Amino acid sequence: MNPQQYLSPIGKWEHQNKVSKFFHPTKQNFGINRRADANTPIEINFGPVHLRWQDGSWTNLNLPEQPANPNPTLQEISKLQRENAQLQVECEILLHMLTVSEMKKVKFQNRLTSLKNQIASILEQIEKEEENME
Known part of the structure; x- marks a missing residue:
């Protein structure tokens, strides 16, 4: 089986270095951490910004205090x-x-x-x- 089949579409983008053409060539400055079989939330790194998709909204992990209730x-x-x-x-x-x-x-x-x-x-x-x- 092809390893590309195991990756989610997001992982395929990162794996084929398509994102580096648009953002930055190094993985330290841009990265999406998620595999197709993972149960963890999606995390995205844009340089100093670290975002996580949780409960239907993006959470900035660099902020010391998150809002208690978005709604x-x-x-x-x-x-x-x-x-x-x-x-x-x-x-x-x-x-x-x-x-x-x-x-x-x-x-x-x-x-x-x-x-x-x-x-x-x-x-x-x-x-x-x-x-x-x-």
Whole structure:
């Protein structure tokens, strides 16, 4: 029997190096891991991207956190919307606090610069007075 008969159509593409003509010549940068008799999910590598076909959708294995449910119910959607609204309010509060603190920082930096200039002018006056006394 011909070994090509044992390979799935995806494996035939990879085995005959047809994919390398379109993507990249090395198997490290493109690969499909699946045999016809395998019960494992299909995995595809495109350079740094590593995808797996699971439960009717592609999963990016390079992401640290996968979505819990790709098809949420209306209750889950409304819960996520409430959480999102709460997070937006918290972000607005934090942004306001950051803006206020940055404005205070600029105000105090301007005051510090003004005081430094006053000290420098006072020191110049003292030096001039000392020179005049001598």
